[in-house]
Amino acid sequence: MHELRKDPLLGRWVAVLSDSKAPGEYSVPSEDIEELNCMLCSGREKETPPEITAIRREGTQPNTPGWWARVIPSFKPILQIEGDLGRRGVGMYDRMNSIGANEILIETPEHNKKPEDMGFEQMVRILTIYKNRIADLERDSRMRYIFIYKDSGKGAGAVYSHPHSQIVATPVIPKRVKEELDGTKQYYSYKERCIFCDMMREELRSGDRIIFETRNFVAFCPYAPTFPFEFWIMPKRHSCTFQDISRDEIDDLGLMLSSVIKNMRLILKEPPYNYVIHTAPNRIPRRNYWHTLGEDFHWHIEIIPRLARTSGLELGSGFYVLTTSPEDAAKYLREV
Ligand SMILES: [Zn+2]
Ligand SMILES: [Zn+2]
Ligand SMILES: [Zn+2]
Numbered sequence: 001m002h003e004l005r006k007d008p009l010l011g012r013w014v015a016v017l018s019d020s021k022a023p024g025e026y027s028v029p030s031e032d033i034e035e036l037n038c039m040l041c042s043g044r045e046k047e048t049p050p051e052i053t054a055i056r057r058e059g060t061q062p063n064t065p066g067w068w069a070r071v072i073p074s075f076k077p078i079l080q081i082e083g084d085l086g087r088r089g090v091g092m093y094d095r096m097n098s099i100g101a102n103e104i105l106i107e108t109p110e111h112n113k114k115p116e117d118m119g120f121e122q123m124v125r126i127l128t129i130y131k132n133r134i135a136d137l138e139r140d141s142r143m144r145y146i147f148i149y150k151d152s153g154k155g156a157g158a159v160y161s162h163p164h165s166q167i168v169a170t171p172v173i174p175k176r177v178k179e180e181l182d183g184t185k186q187y188y189s190y191k192e193r194c195i196f197c198d199m200m201r202e203e204l205r206s207g208d209r210i211i212f213e214t215r216n217f218v219a220f221c222p223y224a225p226t227f228p229f230e231f232w233i234m235p236k237r238h239s240c241t242f243q244d245i246s247r248d249e250i251d252d253l254g255l256m257l258s259s260v261i262k263n264m265r266l267i268l269k270e271p272p273y274n275y276v277i278h279t280a281p282n283r284i285p286r287r288n289y290w291h292t293l294g295e296d297f298h299w300h301i302e303i304i305p306r307l308a309r310t311s312g313l314e315l316g317s318g319f320y321v322l323t324t325s326p327e328d329a330a331k332y333l334r335e336v
Helices: 120-137 175-191 195-206 247-267 312-317 326-334
Strands: 003-006 013-016 053-056 067-073 088-090 093-095 101-106 145-152 164-170 210-213 217-220 231-235 273-278 300-305 320-322
Touching: 053 120, 067 120, 101 120, 120 145, 120 164, 120 247, 175 195, 195 210, 195 217, 195 231, 210 247, 210 326, 217 247, 231 247, 231 326, 247 300, 247 326, 312 320
Parallel strands: 013 320
Antiparallel strands: 003 013, 053 067, 067 101, 088 093, 101 164, 145 164, 145 273, 210 217, 217 231, 231 300, 273 300
């Protein structure tokens, strides 16, 4: 029989089908966006907005070749950094100006080189930039949240085929993050423990959904995920913010992230995918509301291969169907 499972964090129910699809049964059309004229490639630095930061070879100048990873403002930002929030009511509705930041992290100088194929050092450079950008952007008191995500492939919403991730600073806490924060806060209020620490302990105890474990991190398929082959990476050390990651942990995470992404690409035949970093919001503006945040929230990365389109069921009801069970997905990802 199929099974219904409740996500302990969001309280959402999902259906896990009893006859799991194998990775090869998903037919994801390979749909690389052909871009003959890519402005993210090395050599075209003068045509992009001036770089915000970069990790580059010694002696090379900003906005010239010689970089490994580079951050630029978005070509068409939705949010802009200048101005005030202008919060106000219009009748019964609330509105504000679109203040914030949209940045693109170009993950490799060469178009067809994926960062995970360049060795884990490249992933370490990317993670280091994530950390530094969050630390820089959160100093702006208008910003409530710094959201980092990656779109890979057109089917995952990517605008460029050149490997890149996006850094977005918003003056509001995004709804999906807010739901998690409320879930962790509620769990903490009656158990006085972090739900993610509990979850990780339980996963390590049972082992059924574990993909990979290192000294500092665990990769596993969650018990009631939203998508087949979705998996999470979580630090073993309890910490609510990504930017508290240590040098040693960045090295470890670089190694883990590059190997699990390679495994996923291999078994699912280069699927489009997204990953997102869920970290704590900027705490300064609402210190009272978030007073247990340091104890109750635990940063993590969610990785979602985009194997099927969502239907009216998911879109309209938030009830998701898992065509591969998390246990089987973990097994396939583990046994590559
Ligand atoms: Zn390119
Ligand atoms: Zn924790
Ligand atoms: Zn999350």
